[in-house]
Amino acid sequence: MKSIFPCLVFAMTLMTQGHMAEAQDADGSMQIIVASPQQLSVTQSASKTAGVSQVSGQSAKTLYGDPTKPGLYTVLLRLEPHKRIMPLSHPDSRFVTILSGTFYVGFGNAYDETKLNALPAGGIYTEPANANHFGETRDEPTLVAITGYGPSGTTYANPADAPSTVKK
Template identity: 45%
Template sequence: MTHQEIMNAKTTGTKAPGSSNLGAVQEIVIHGDPSKPGLYTILLKVAANTKISAHHHPDDRVGTVVSGTWYFGYGDKFDKDKLKKLPVGSVYSEVQKQNHFAMTGNIPVIVEITGYGPSGVTFVNPKDDPKR
């Protein structure tokens, strides 16, 4: 997909498997189906100034920053001091059931994530889950 096709692509909504359930995070499925067993690739379009609380996924995942600057950290609660600045081209991992958190700065971010489904999301603090 070209950058323009990505920007214009229809998203699967905010409560898609593999996403964080936040209204500021839109998911585009590139390959496979994250709700089913098998390899999948998704793009997450994350709005500017978005904070994603600590959570984990049931599958191992690898992320690549496609546009913007992504701030990502590991731990059981959101901690700005533990965030690592990941510019375009950066690659990171989301290990199965390892708690992590993220945020964006003043510009939107697109992250490509590949994993082996089925995927999902569990927030450390259930009150942080917008799906509730």
């Protein structure tokens, strides 16, 4: 089993750097990123980003790597208020860090509000490979950083819950 500690260290390094530059050159080399959560611009629709839930009201930006290919990646995901993510899983293990707002996350094959854990900015959780999890935002937008080792993807526990834009 691969250690996920290097992934966490990488994600934390990205988040503690200041103003934001483009995250990655076309050749795949890492750019310097210095940004607070308020300075991060995440406005592109998440509909074409692998490894995220694809619910409406999400935007995403890949900071490093490519979630569709083998290797380390980090994706910023912004969720609008009052968004619910039904149970889903990913083929890769990932770390998630809440950068702003509060994200409510739970684990299991069925959505169960009593299993939600409120994680404010600074909170973290892991998504073990193939572990179904679900979540929601409430009255505020939420920004999270997801770091994993691809390739990634998204599989809903109940296929009927999957938005029609999900690419598996």
